[in-house]
Amino acid sequence: MKKLINHPDRVVDDMVDGYAAACPQYIRRLAGSKRALVRTELQKGKVGIVIGGGAGHEPGFMGYVGKGFADGVAVGNIFASPSPEPIVEVTKAVDQGEGVLYIYGNYAGDCMNFDMSAELASLEDIRTATVRVTDDVASAPAEQTDKRRGIAGFVLLFKVAGASAEQGYSLDDVVKVCTKANANTRTMGVALSPCTLPQTRKQAFELADDEMEIGLGIHGEPGMERGKLETADEVTVRLLESIVSDLKLAGGERVAVLVNGLGSTTLMELYIVFRKTAEFFAGLGVKIHRSYVGEYVTSMEMGGCSITVMKLDDELASLIDHPADCPAFTQV
């Protein structure tokens, strides 16, 4: 696998350099840390939103710092959690006395490093709270949702967090609405081809030329089922049936839908998947309030896609509708 890089050991730092140079209107780098980025202009007097995670998921997570989204991000190495140092630096930079929410995917490394950062922040008299995203249906059974991983549902959760903070919610209320949003959000993915790590240029896993894997994680974690590749419509229905059953979604409800490409799957294919998604929800009597189709959280150049569904009440619908402007997500 060929990659346009300078050296495997430099990919993340080079990328952050390029990002900082490309987006000065959105983000600035904190002095002394290459991996700590905050909004160029913070909105005054609000709860701070801090996100973070491993690199290799671009535009996640750096792309979600901006208006209506997060105030700062800590960037880890490829597929590895950021260490506490940039998390704490970002926390200090975005805190305005209203407290800071940590919102990130439920992975052991991220949980450990953000928890440690919360302790260090408390020593500086900064109040923090945490919401862990657990949208991946495939990663644990319904009775153990707290063991589930976070995948593309991140994006809608970051949006709810950012919008509620901008609307003046207190830290407790941001936590409350994000906890509800997380409970209302499910994602199911399908992988068609692996990604390759820059260090080894080896494929992260193997899939035969005619195979797909349902529920495979964004770092190559094993999924629920491997089988012959089916048509786009068949795959879409399979993903949606898992989501609808797990979410106990019924006719008359409203949802936000995100069809996310994992890296090398074309937008053409993602729109073909969305076509069936719209047909499926119309058949179920579920209204799609807003839809998003594109590459929002990738696994480098992995092939495949995921579908995320968030069940909306009036509060969540209004937060999803809130305007946003960050490099990876602009909504006017």
Place this chain on the structure above:
Amino acid sequence: MKKLINHPDRVVDDMVDGYAAACPQYIRRLAGSKRALVRTELQKGKVGIVIGGGAGHEPGFMGYVGKGFADGVAVGNIFASPSPEPIVEVTKAVDQGEGVLYIYGNYAGDCMNFDMSAELASLEDIRTATVRVTDDVASAPAEQTDKRRGIAGFVLLFKVAGASAEQGYSLDDVVKVCTKANANTRTMGVALSPCTLPQTRKQAFELADDEMEIGLGIHGEPGMERGKLETADEVTVRLLESIVSDLKLAGGERVAVLVNGLGSTTLMELYIVFRKTAEFFAGLGVKIHRSYVGEYVTSMEMGGCSITVMKLDDELASLIDHPADCPAFTQV
């Protein structure tokens, strides 16, 4: 190569179905044509902007219909020009008596079909004018710029066309500023890996495991030079030196820069390319007025990227700064 599709013969229609379902706030389909899309709400009393081209370049071209961009698009089959029928339908739907600009890449099929559409439109008393995008440095020598192909420079040209029409320019003046913008725009690309056509699932061309091709076209047209893959910095400098020399760009000037992914190349790599681009222009004393990094015009899942540079004067800078809101390009 695996693809998430239903049937090779249906990919474009299925995609347009999905697109129309996903973006009702931006576009509507004209009755009687699956391949003719226009803005949901046209801005009153302005020149109409009509774009179009083959499918397989998503988000080009459908994604560039909206505020500050085009008013309508005709969608062809994969890598094939749309026929006159949807072009004429779109023309009739967007004309408001101020005339219509056709702006598209300089390919034989597109030239033929848009020219035929212009004749058919004139029979309906609709005045049209044409600007052909010829930004691809690699496709013909500097003394034959009219023979050059159009590639990712499309996007900035569509932006200039849409912004000038919204600002009340007459058809003649839209043509004039787009002609200037085209003369000021250059693109150079590098391919790392081929795309595969849905019909055959065969690779469109071959490149060895350690090779790159400079200047390869977005449909697999031969480039200028094939060689061993170099570092991202080396490749970036190579692309930029061709552009700067062809554009006779000198210190003290201002540019807009677009780093475009061809399909499967990650955003991480594109930011690494942008990093060197920023360094290169800083060294040259050229100011980057605005930069865009992402997948703007793809060749399905081709690997590689292109760099587009538009030299700006005050008029072009103000049109590039004009707000935009379409599915593939939102700028507040």
